Amino acid sequence: MVGGGQGAFIGAVHRKAMALDGQYELVAGAFSSTPEKAKASGRELGVADDRNHADWQALLADEQRRDSSDRADVVVIVTPNHVHFPVAKAFVDAGFHVVCDKPLVHTAAQAEELVAAVRQRGTVFGVTYNYGGYPLVRQAREMVRAGELGTIRKVVVEYNQGWLATRLEAEGNKQAAWRNDPAQSGGAGALGDIGSHAENLVATVTGLEIESLCADLGSLVPGRALDDDANMLLRFRGGARGVLVASQINTGIENGLRLRVSGTLGTIEWWQEEPNRLTHFPIDGPARVLTRGSPWLHAAAQRASRIPPGHPEGFIEAFANVYLGVAAAIRGEGEADYPDVEAGARGVRFIEAVLRSAKGSEKWTRVVA
Amino acid sequence: MVGGGQGAFIGAVHRKAMALDGQYELVAGAFSSTPEKAKASGRELGVADDRNHADWQALLADEQRRDSSDRADVVVIVTPNHVHFPVAKAFVDAGFHVVCDKPLVHTAAQAEELVAAVRQRGTVFGVTYNYGGYPLVRQAREMVRAGELGTIRKVVVEYNQGWLATRLEAEGNKQAAWRNDPAQSGGAGALGDIGSHAENLVATVTGLEIESLCADLGSLVPGRALDDDANMLLRFRGGARGVLVASQINTGIENGLRLRVSGTLGTIEWWQEEPNRLTHFPIDGPARVLTRGSPWLHAAAQRASRIPPGHPEGFIEAFANVYLGVAAAIRGEGEADYPDVEAGARGVRFIEAVLRSAKGSEKWTRVVA
Amino acid sequence: MVGGGQGAFIGAVHRKAMALDGQYELVAGAFSSTPEKAKASGRELGVADDRNHADWQALLADEQRRDSSDRADVVVIVTPNHVHFPVAKAFVDAGFHVVCDKPLVHTAAQAEELVAAVRQRGTVFGVTYNYGGYPLVRQAREMVRAGELGTIRKVVVEYNQGWLATRLEAEGNKQAAWRNDPAQSGGAGALGDIGSHAENLVATVTGLEIESLCADLGSLVPGRALDDDANMLLRFRGGARGVLVASQINTGIENGLRLRVSGTLGTIEWWQEEPNRLTHFPIDGPARVLTRGSPWLHAAAQRASRIPPGHPEGFIEAFANVYLGVAAAIRGEGEADYPDVEAGARGVRFIEAVLRSAKGSEKWTRVVA
Amino acid sequence: MVGGGQGAFIGAVHRKAMALDGQYELVAGAFSSTPEKAKASGRELGVADDRNHADWQALLADEQRRDSSDRADVVVIVTPNHVHFPVAKAFVDAGFHVVCDKPLVHTAAQAEELVAAVRQRGTVFGVTYNYGGYPLVRQAREMVRAGELGTIRKVVVEYNQGWLATRLEAEGNKQAAWRNDPAQSGGAGALGDIGSHAENLVATVTGLEIESLCADLGSLVPGRALDDDANMLLRFRGGARGVLVASQINTGIENGLRLRVSGTLGTIEWWQEEPNRLTHFPIDGPARVLTRGSPWLHAAAQRASRIPPGHPEGFIEAFANVYLGVAAAIRGEGEADYPDVEAGARGVRFIEAVLRSAKGSEKWTRVVA
Incomplete structure (x- = not known):
């Protein structure tokens, strides 16, 4: 593991997600950008001294020199965004499988380089767009694939949070x-942090490609360097329309990721804060509330559950499902279900297009080539 | 009453709303554009033969010649949109109070003419933006006015329906x-029918003025003449941002009008389909669920309730509140609470700006002068 | 109308419910037990002086002497409970149709007398168990009748309120x-006020007959004369089991009437505070959320709606549905849908059985003969 | 671990709960009552051959002979109920800490024996009443303790499931x-399986002691040997009243554990299927929706969270909290928060009292001595 030491948030989530199903063991790491903090973090996590490194270069060197029986299979990158690219590139080039946090890298050029490297080495590369790990998001995806909603016409996705409603970055x-x-997060604030999740959720569920978009980015908290409020109109290849909202200044809102997809035959709604339910509004009957673990779900959704319906699973379990997908891919199983490096690259192209749009005065900015 | 006869929908709602509180009596009308249908409708409604007219001109002429003690006080216009202007103008000029459905008229020029006429005659003119009649919408408005949300930064309003997900207009x-x-509805489809309600709801609750907007209008059902899906980015005077979605192709969705307003101190959410609740997310404590009729609501919200909390009031009651406001205004009471002709004119300007924006390739279209 | 004058609550609800659909006109009354208040109330309500009476005896006498073309068709009794019997009996005996509030009367003996009188005179007698007027309660009833839930096995009904959590009766x-x-309400407090609604709701929806019950009545607010908390186990004829809870000391709860009915094929849940939805949990598929006005509802539920789905109807509309049923019955229509005097009598027998059970030390008290 | 092998349900939940926070390692077991299945299960779980035993006696013997540095600290008992007592007793007597599933044992006499043994040996003994592990259940408990609801007057707890609505036990x-x-589950069916959870939830949150109860147990599915529907009235020491419903024939319901507690100052509601929210209805203001992880929760509730508000935690996390409590107790920490052997014994006494009540014709059966 690279990053995720003291003071970090998402590193611990990754570790719990890995631990949950007993398919991963944390054996080595370079847990912080500060050598002392890195070492202290590793000790706290019970990592053996000789595999607890001051920086990622040392980690890479040490793992490379180990015998394959004793070497880590996967490296997990949970650093601030700007560190993703060099670390991911180096480990991929060295033949390691990688799990990397989102957004993947800062530029589309870096993303392409990484995609090429992964292709060349044939390694597994997962990007922790964790919301796609929820069983009912997978159900939604399968319903779309199976044509149960008909032709998709409209997508509205909102990801609202309130934690940046004040200038926390100035308060330590x-x-x-x-x-x-x-410098650390790329040019995107809320857009990169949560807008990228929203983009991935839409792509995962609908399979639609954003053809062009029109974005308005705001920094609504005075003094903030990056956007904390991102709103955009979307046009998908094939004619569907969409709206994407990502905002971190919705005072009092916790983690309000909500998706609505409408097709000619029905609409579905999913809310991350109540993730064990998916509401389906068919054109010809009453709304149906699909629940996690139910026998009438699609197989891909069923597989993503651990316990019976009515026994809620949550964020960590969804996260763990991404890890299960990566593990399945490493074992070469056919049904590995996880967001790969291409999904990560698509997310980077999306962010770049939004930033271009936000700066321009033209209504529509093309996303696809 | 002009319009609202056989085959109409909203006319009956107006009549029930008027009946509910015993402040209105239906005494005369011209209930349809077809003379025979007009007369038949009036008979069904129990209107006396000599006040049941074949067209609005006859109604106006008859009412004008009556003695003031025997004359209708108010004319209610519930025709298709293109008839609003001539009827409204004629009755205002003749000194009658008017209640007119939304959107008010087809062009901003007509709207200005009407505003001027109302000002000159000093009559009462209500526009049935009925959603502002819900007690908890009034509570939301009062909370904003009282500063309980701080400075408003973000507004998201969605009005989704599914009833036009197929080409019903071709099916009789x-x-x-x-x-x-x-020709009948103006150039706006979903935009005029429900987008105008969304605009009014935002204006009512926040008091903010839309400075510029960027709109995408789609006719997603093949063969449809007008927009059935309207999405737009909003910028308000003073810096707040917004998103407005109005769509009638959300298959399976009934009447999904939802508003979220975020300020520096808190966020509120209101959903028309569960209108007796308003959720308030303050920055410094747990979410609060405000319910209709509660003693801790603002006075304007309290006044809009008829029965105790927990005994649901609905759409008709909210509609009736607009009528109560108009009645209070006619009686010259200070606290008359209803959307007036200026609100109607603002709605028309909004629609015009959206239509301009949708046709152009510039990102932003100014709404205000 | 008898009762419902100044200071009353439910009288105004009755009047709005009558006004809503234009099938009733208030022509005469004796609106209070105090002559002056009765007259003042009548004047406020716009009742003509010669039909605004000081007491119900005068009202009855005056109506009896009128010509049938000028006589009231129905008398509405909205007094405190102890007045129901003499007034109802006198008007029925005089051949008037009656609408009477619940609980019908104080004793089963009175109830039987009233049932006999109604039968003899062939008049219409409605009891305003208004919750059965909700369209989705009617849908629930029709689903049970149509066998969609299979054999009913279990019923849980709760009616919780908080307004009597303090000793309001001592505060004016x-x-x-x-x-x-x-003396005014009979020996039953919460039991009579809301427990009776719960009983009627169960009977209406399930058609089951309570065979025996085991009740615990408490006066949990110190100093209170009657029960404010009623809990009981139910056994229905045929083997189904049930639980009924009626409590007015659930601090902070508004009007929490909730019903759950489980059969061999499915379960339904309905909550009065969100009355436009009925959730159906079938044994072999996902939960379905039935909404008011939907085309897939049973005809009896469809008929009970005025406006399209998604436009909420509420308490007053449900109340008005009872009035529509009574009006249909008076007109001799086949499909009159309202709770009749037998339902009222059954409610009185239920209350008597609960009071017996609460006083005894035997587990089971029979309700049926 | 004893039990929890192939074909079991809850064993896997225990293992995931233990793994989540990295404080437990599975080192040995006797995973089934069939030796071959026991061994096969252990191999699947990666347990070393020499610690993978054919029966619990062998496990105990082996662990006892190991050096303390190499010996398991805790034994987890996840067998059918009838095996709990001998295993638990033997391991406690041998000085091991124990985690045992609920209900603890079959008889109050066994329970007392176990309590005495635990006291004598001074070991830690946790009972996996896992619902008390939810952060918002702990918040509810702390609110009651802090007097925020005033004096508790009323408790309604329902635990409804539908999975036994057909005679599954006859279908393999x-x-x-x-x-x-x-023989395996004791004389209690739904009562023991889920009624015991309901009892523990009430005891945990309210701290109230059930003084007497009146129960109705039914076997509503024809041919079923034990109760599948349990309803009872409760009277608590001090005067509060209650109702407890536990039913496994609520067709279509998944895991519907719901609690409502009303006091003189407010009411709280918690639903297991939406465990990240606790609704608080104070007497003097709007309902408040408390969410997991919020800074305004009580410390004991805060400590039970791993991730920020809005990122749902679920059943496994709650289960893991019980394990964290046991681990803290083993480490001798002051704030160990878990249901202990006394809670288990209280649950057994409760079940015995219910069985007595259900057989008798007296209304009230005393629970306490």
């Missing part, structure tokens, strides 16, 4: 600080 | 037919 | 005062 | 089979 909050530092 | 549905006939 | 609250005065 | 379902076999 580490999470807020790096996210609002253009 | 009268409601669908006139709404999708540009 | 008129509604609380008469309800907690045994 | 292992979970259904042992639960409906009196």
Whole structure:
């Protein structure tokens, strides 16, 4: 693991997600950008001294020199965004499988380079767009694929949070600080942090490609360096329309990711804060509330559950499903279900297109080539 | 009453709303554009023969010649949109109070003419933007006015329906037919029918003025003459941002009008389909669920209730609140609470701006002068 | 109308419910037990002086002497409970149709007398168990009748309120005062006020007959004369089991009437505070959310709606549906749908059985003969 | 671990709950009552051959002979109920800490024996009443303790499921089979399986002691050996009243555990299927929706969360909280928060009292001595 040490948030989530199903073991790491903090974090996590490194270069060197029986299979990258590219590229080039946090990298050029490297080495590369790990998101995807909603016409996705409604980055909050530092997070604030999740959720569920978009990015908290409010109109290849909202200044809102997809035969709604339900509004009958674990779900959704319906699974379980998908891919199983490096690259192209649109005065900015 | 006869939908709602509180009596009308249908409708409604007219001109002439003690106080206009202007103008000029359905008229020029006429005659003119009649919408408005949300930064309003997910207008549905006939409904489809409600709801609750907007209008059902899907980005005077979605192709969705307003101190959410609740997310404590009729609501919200909390009031009651406001205004009471001709004119300007934006390739279209 | 004058609550609800659909006109009344208040109330309501009476005896006498063309068709009794019997009996005996509030009367003997009188005179007698007027309660009833839930096995009904969590009756609250005065309300407090609604809801939806019950009545607010908390186990003829809870000391709860009915093929849940939805859990598929006005509802539920799905109807509309049923019955229509005097009598027998059970130490008290 | 091998349900939940926070390692076991299945299960779970035993006696013997540095600290008992007592007793007597599933044992006498043994040996003994592990259940408990609801007057708890709405035990379902076999599950069916959870939830949150109860147990599915529907009235020491419903024939309902507690100052509601919210209805203001992880929760509730509000935690996380409590107790930490052997014994006494009540014709059966 690279990053995720003291003061980090998402590293611990990754570790719990890995632990849950007993398919991963944390054996080595370079857990912080500060050598002392890195070492201290590793000790706390019970990593053996000789595999607890001061920086990722040392980790890579050490793993490379180990015998295959003793070597880590996968490296997990949970650093601030700007570190993703060099670390991911180096480990892929060295033949390691990788799990990397989103957004993948800062530029589409880096993303393409990474995609090429993964292709060349034939390694597994997962990007932790974790919301696609929820069983009912997978159900939604399968319903679309099976044509149960007919032709998709309209997509509305909102990802609202309130935690950046004040200027936390000026008050010593580490999470807020790096996210609002253009050097560490890329040029995108809320857009990169949560807008990218929204984009991936739409792509995962609908399979639609955003053809062009029209974006309005705002920094509504005075003094903030990056966007904290992102709104955009979407046009998908094939004619569907959409709206994407990502905002971190919705005071009092916790983690309000909501998706609505309408097709000619029905509409579905899913809310991350109540993730064990998916509401389906068919054109010819009453709304149906699909619940996690039910026998009438599609197989891909069923497989993503651990316990019976009515026994809620949550965020960590969904996250763990991404890890299960990566593990299945590493074992070469056919049904590995996880967001790959291409999904990560698509997310980077999306962010770039939004940034271009937000700066321009033209209504529509093309996303696809 | 002009319009609202056989085959109409909203006319009956107006009549029930008027009846509910015993402040209105239906005494005369010209209930349809077809003379025979007009007369038959009036007979069904129990209107006396000598006040049941074949057309609005006859109604106006008859009312004008009556003694003031025997004359109708108010004319209610519930025709398709293109008839609003001539009827409204004629009755205002003749000194009658008017209640007119939305959108008010087809052009901003007509709207200005009407505003001027109302000002000159000093009559009461209500526009049935009925959603502002819900007690908890009034509570939301009062909370904003009282500063309980701080400075408003973000507004998201969605009005989704599914009833036009198929081409009903080609299947003999009268409601669908006139709404999708540009000559009768103006150039706006979903935009005029429900987008205008969304605009009014935002204006009512936030008091913010839309400075510029960027709209995407689609006719997603093949063969449809007008928009059935309207999405737009909003910028308000003072810096707040917004998104407005109005769509009638959300298959399976009934009457999904939802509003979220975020300020520096809190966020509120209101859903028309569960109108007796308003959720308030303050920055410094748990979400609060405000319910209709509660003693801790603002006075304007309290006044809009008839029965105790927990005994649901609905659409008709909200509609009736608009009528109560108009009645209070006619009686010259200070606290008359209803959307007036200026609100109607603002709605028309909004529609015009959206139509301009949708046709152009510039990102932003100014709404205000 | 008898009762329902100044200071009353439910009288105004009755009047709005009558006004809503234009099938009733208030022509005469004796609106209070105090002559002056009765007259003042009548004047406020716009009742003509010669039909605005000081007491119900005068009202009855005056109506009896009128010509049938000028006589009231129906008398509405909305007094405190102890007045129901003499008034109802006198009007029925005089051949008037009656609408009477619940609980019908104080004793099963009175109830039987009234049932006999109604039968003899062939008049229409409605009891305003208004919750059965909700369209989705009627849908529930029709689903049970049509066998869609299979054989009913279990019923849980709760009616919780919080308004009597303090001793309001000692603080000048008129509604609380008469309800907690045994002389006016009978020996039942919460049991009579809301438990009776719960009983009727169960009977209406399931058609099951309570065979025996085991009740625990408590007066949990110190100093209260009657029960404010009623809990009971139910056994229905045929083997189904049930639980009924009626409590007015659920601090902060508004009007929490909730019903769950489980059969061999499915379960339904309905909540009065969100009355436009009925959730159906079939044994072999996902939960279905049935909404008011939908085309797939049973005809009896469809008929009980005025406006399209998604446009909420509420308490007053449900109340008005009872009035529509009574009006249909008076007109001799086949499909008159309202709770009749037999339903009222059954409610009185239920209350008597609960009071017996609460006093005894035997587990089971029979309700049926 | 004893039990929890192939074909079991809850064993896997225990293992995931233990794995989640990295404080437990599965080192040894006797995973089934059939030696071959026991061994096969252990191999699947990656347990070393020499610690993978054919029966619990062998496991105990082996662990006892190991050096303390190499010996398991805790034994987890997840067998059918009838095996709990001998295993638990033997391991406690041998000085091991124990985690045991509920209901603890079959008789109050066994329970007392176990309590005495635990006291004598001073070991830690946790009972996996897992619902008390939910952060918002702990919040509810702390609110009651802090007096925020005032004096508790009323408790309604329902635990409804539908999975036994048909006679699954006759169709080869292992979970259904042992639960409906009196020899394995004790004399209690739904009562023991889920009624015991409901009892513990009430005791945990309110701290109230059930003084007497009146129960109705039914076997509503024809041919079923044990109760599948349990309803009872409760009277608590101090005067509060209650109702407890536990039913496994609520067709279509998944895991519907719901609690409502009303006091003089407010009411709280918690639903297991939406466990990240607790609704609080104070007497003097709007309902408040408390969410997991919020800074305004009580410390004990805060400590039970792993991730920020809005990122749902679920059943496994709650289960894991019980394990964290046991681990803390083993480490001798002051704030160990878990249901202990006394809670288990109280649950057994409750079940015995219910069985007595159900057989008798007296209304009230005393629970406490």
